[in-house]
Amino acid sequence: MNRQARTFTSGVMKSSDCDILIVPGHTNSGADHWQSRWERQLSTARRIEQENWDAPARNDWIERIARDVKRAKQPVVLVGHSLGVVAIAHAAPLLPKGKVQGAFLVGLPDVERPDFIPAIDRAFAPISRDPLPFPSVLVASRTDPHCDYDKAEDVAYSWGSAIVDAGDAGHINTDSGHGPWPEGLMRFAGFLKQL
Structure with a gap:
């Protein structure tokens, strides 16, 4: 099947031009997680706090x-990890049209898998397959214990997202050695320049 990745050509955006909203997954992203590091490094980044991180x-x-x-003062770029990725896809139809300029999505969990643990994340199933109304990229690992690469690729195509093969990278979190994750930050900067 011949599928083509989405390309972005509308302009050049810098991190200071947007509100970067960090959307962690189940149990939140700890202090050493790349999302937390980016939140500290990027002046316009802030975390979307959830009422209950342990029982989403x-x-x-x-x-x-x-x-x-809706409350953001500037155009928004979403940065989701794990269950945050699925939550962004479900939230997309509720977001003000044109407010979100893009989404950088990392480590999709296959919440549709019957053996998926934790079971509470299955409440987020099925994964929305509606095209996202903004440019997006999905970074997926070939060795993610929470999602097969083929599934991530299939979901990316249904969303209209560019897919990035992260290779042997686990769940792209602190446990897989992705605390600082400089390659991810460089890829994120490249994504912003395409918006």
Whole structure:
């Protein structure tokens, strides 16, 4: 099947031109996680705080994302990891049209898998397959214990997202050695320049 990745050519955006909203997954991203590091490094980045990180409630998470996007003062770029990626896809139809300039998505979890642990994340299933109404990239690993690469690739194509093969990178989190993750930050900067 011949599928083509989406390309972005609308302009050049810098991190100071947008509100970068960090959307962690289940249990939040700890202090050494690349999302937390980016939040500290990037002056316009802030975390979307969820009411309960340990027992995620789908509707609450989606509403919190929509609320924070609406409150943002500048155009928004979303940075999601793990369950945050799925939550962004579910929230997309509720976001103000044109407010989100792009989404950098990392480590999609296959919450549709029957053996997926933790079971509470399955409340986020099925994964929305509607095209995202903004440019996006999905970074996926060939060795992610939470999602097969082929599944991530299939979901990326349904969203209209460019897919990035991260190779042997686990879940692209602190446990897989991705605390600082300088390659990811460089790729994120490149993504911003395409917006």
